[in-house]
Amino acid sequence: MKKLISAILFLLPVAAFAAGGGTTYPNDKANVNYGDKASIQNGAKLFVNYCQGCHSMEYVRYSRIAQDLDLTEDQASALILGDGKLGDTMDKAMDAGLAEKWFGVNPLDLSLVARVRGNDWVYNYLRAFYLDDSRPYGVNNTVFPSVGMPHVLADLQGLQVKSDELVAAEEAITSGKARIEQLKATLKDADASAEAVAKAEEGVALLEEEVHDAELEIAKIAREGKMFTIVEEGDMTPQEYDHAVRDLVAFMAYTANPVKLKSKAIGLWALLFLLVLLVLAYFLKKEFWKDIKKK
Numbered sequence: 001m002k003k004l005i006s007a008i009l010f011l012l013p014v015a016a017f018a019a020g021g022g023t024t025y026p027n028d029k030a031n032v033n034y035g036d037k038a039s040i041q042n043g044a045k046l047f048v049n050y051c052q053g054c055h056s057m058e059y060v061r062y063s064r065i066a067q068d069l070d071l072t073e074d075q076a077s078a079l080i081l082g083d084g085k086l087g088d089t090m091d092k093a094m095d096a097g098l099a100e101k102w103f104g105v106n107p108l109d110l111s112l113v114a115r116v117r118g119n120d121w122v123y124n125y126l127r128a129f130y131l132d133d134s135r136p137y138g139v140n141n142t143v144f145p146s147v148g149m150p151h152v153l154a155d156l157q158g159l160q161v162k163s164d165e166l167v168a169a170e171e172a173i174t175s176g177k178a179r180i181e182q183l184k185a186t187l188k189d190a191d192a193s194a195e196a197v198a199k200a201e202e203g204v205a206l207l208e209e210e211v212h213d214a215e216l217e218i219a220k221i222a223r224e225g226k227m228f229t230i231v232e233e234g235d236m237t238p239q240e241y242d243h244a245v246r247d248l249v250a251f252m253a254y255t256a257n258p259v260k261l262k263s264k265a266i267g268l269w270a271l272l273f274l275l276v277l278l279v280l281a282y283f284l285k286k287e288f289w290k291d292i293k294k295k
């Protein structure tokens, strides 16, 4: 019996993590809870207030949200922009042509973004805006470098800069890579002496190790949450801000995959059903063998 149970537990699907190449930082987990409707509701409110000016959700109707998230009629109509109706899709406030003129790109429809990019990516992206004078809106983003979106949540998060540790590690990588390129030029040079080539090869190996160390250092800085330093406080503490962004991502995760709300419940019932079946099968087996053993 014990063996049977452990075999079943073993076969339960284990969440697979996609180990993607080209990691960007921060690289934290969004930990969206599809069962937490209050979180998704709060996310919907944040989306309407802070995102829908520029981004639509063409595949999402207010009425569906109201139904899925158990909203009252008043709560639902509070979400609706302008003179929209409950049966409408979540169109953006801004005209597409105007948006393109302002931002150079037409901000994407976000109905499916959490599925395309992944919950974690969106969660990290919205926490990774930092001050950068060279950008048109004064901010850049470590997850989406040179992004064309302003930091629309700045009044909640405040403004942050890259921390000194992060800047130092990044500089080590840039300068290390530049020196590697220089040395590689020596290696390609047909006139270089054997001695010079050997020295260059040694240098490249050493620098590659340094670059690798600096990359590990960045991963560590990110893990410890030390990538940024707040220089102007927002309305929220960093913890509150992370929570708000998690809610926002929960809402986008729901719109990208509305059946998830239900599939989790269905999955639990299915497991329960299998357990009951297991117990019945066990007693049935006992019943059958009882007679056989007697003979």
Ligand code: HEC
Pocket: 047, 050, 051, 052, 053, 054, 055, 103, 105, 106, 107, 108, 110, 113, 117, 122, 125, 126, 146, 147, 148, 149, 150, 152, 153, 248
């Ligand atoms: C002022 C207009 C504006 C607002 C408001 C805005 N965005 Fe954006 N957003 C943009 C633009 C422009 C881009 C495209 C950036 C690019 O391609 O460089 C973008 C890109 C994105 C992307 C990346 C899409 C992709 O996969 O390439 C995400 C995710 C996103 N926005 C989420 C949000 C969320 C969530 C909010 C609300 C908190 C929000 N945006 C508010 C203008 C806006």
